[in-house]
Amino acid sequence: MARKKLNIGLIGCGFMGRTHSNAYLKVNKFFDLEYQPVMRAMCDLNAEKLKTFAENWGWETTETDWRALLERKDIDAIDIVCPNNMHHDIAIAAAQAGKMVLCEKPLAMSVGEGKEMVDAVEKAGVANMVWFNYRRVPAIALAKQLIDEGRIGRVFHYRAKYLQDWTISTDLPQGGDALWRLDAKVAGSGVTGDLLAHSIDTATWLIGGIDKVSAMTETFIKERTHQVTGKVEAVKIDDACAFLARFKNGALATFESTRYARGRKNQNDFEINGEHGSIYFNLEDAHQLQYYDNRLDNHVHGWQTILVTDFEHPYMGNWWVPGCVIGYEHTFINALSDFLKGLETGEPVRPSLRDALDTQYVCDAVLESAKTGTWKTIAG
Numbered sequence: 001m002a003r004k005k006l007n008i009g010l011i012g013c014g015f016m017g018r019t020h021s022n023a024y025l026k027v028n029k030f031f032d033l034e035y036q037p038v039m040r041a042m043c044d045l046n047a048e049k050l051k052t053f054a055e056n057w058g059w060e061t062t063e064t065d066w067r068a069l070l071e072r073k074d075i076d077a078i079d080i081v082c083p084n085n086m087h088h089d090i091a092i093a094a095a096q097a098g099k100m101v102l103c104e105k106p107l108a109m110s111v112g113e114g115k116e117m118v119d120a121v122e123k124a125g126v127a128n129m130v131w132f133n134y135r136r137v138p139a140i141a142l143a144k145q146l147i148d149e150g151r152i153g154r155v156f157h158y159r160a161k162y163l164q165d166w167t168i169s170t171d172l173p174q175g176g177d178a179l180w181r182l183d184a185k186v187a188g189s190g191v192t193g194d195l196l197a198h199s200i201d202t203a204t205w206l207i208g209g210i211d212k213v214s215a216m217t218e219t220f221i222k223e224r225t226h227q228v229t230g231k232v233e234a235v236k237i238d239d240a241c242a243f244l245a246r247f248k249n250g251a252l253a254t255f256e257s258t259r260y261a262r263g264r265k266n267q268n269d270f271e272i273n274g275e276h277g278s279i280y281f282n283l284e285d286a287h288q289l290q291y292y293d294n295r296l297d298n299h300v301h302g303w304q305t306i307l308v309t310d311f312e313h314p315y316m317g318n319w320w321v322p323g324c325v326i327g328y329e330h331t332f333i334n335a336l337s338d339f340l341k342g343l344e345t346g347e348p349v350r351p352s353l354r355d356a357l358d359t360q361y362v363c364d365a366v367l368e369s370a371k372t373g374t375w376k377t378i379a380g
């Protein structure tokens, strides 16, 4: 089949640059789509790293200046995978140049930036998406299906955790390659923007919007050497954050995130308790969804573990045979397939930049609440 070519310019060759490159390579192998991404140009400031990266992944050309990339007529879509403080300028310039905009999470450094980005893509009328990839975990998409089918009924509670342990050492520097997530000037915030943004996106997708939050944050290690300046500098990000939330539908929630949970590498989990049942998911067992159905007869009540690998399960019809699991990298391929399907059907993919702005509002309110010690109603 002759597919429509979609020329991609990807900016940023870090960890996420790899997940996205892999998605561009694989998506048409597994999904039957009208569009075919072409890995036209790869961009990064570091020319040496860029060359190796582009050769390894098969990017046709390279640019070290993102503005030069945006000027190119042979690029249809810009994929922003560089540190958070660059999202705003690139997204706006890309939209103004008429390019589609795909952007890594969190959307921006602040709501103010995010609003300008949303205005730019909406004014330009370009297709856009933020890569909240966990929506594309088949088990999480199945949770969404079960909730939409009314299987757990009215939701009373939502409980989310996102735990890691990679920043506990006092010797770990901040800033520069790989460690920019610890530098507030580049990342905007710590676990709130990096990890809780995922939990908030998932929660609001599953059960609806958040009304108000009350939060606390902590920075356990107050100073770290900065890789770029070589000086010991104050750490301004939140190492840990916990917040209470009331959803607009009346559900009560707790969210917790830290990079100081020894032994927890990427534990992204949630439990939802509803009138007729409950659901539990843990990314460390990503192929499973736990489901409790209270409408069964009393003598067979109990949590069931659904192995989410059947053809009927979200996305799984495009992968292997039942019983064969998929992994982290597939969530990006699934997301890209949804983006391309959106171009084909004209039904815009979600989460759009506007959807991600809703999450940004919650993140900003969480940080403000922690600073002031007060409940904050979500603006927007």
Ligand code: SOE
Pocket (backbone or CB within 6 Å): 164, 194, 195, 266
């Ligand atoms: C941080 O360690 C990180 O890489 C996040 O930035 C990603 O969004 C998350 O999915 C995995 O952890």
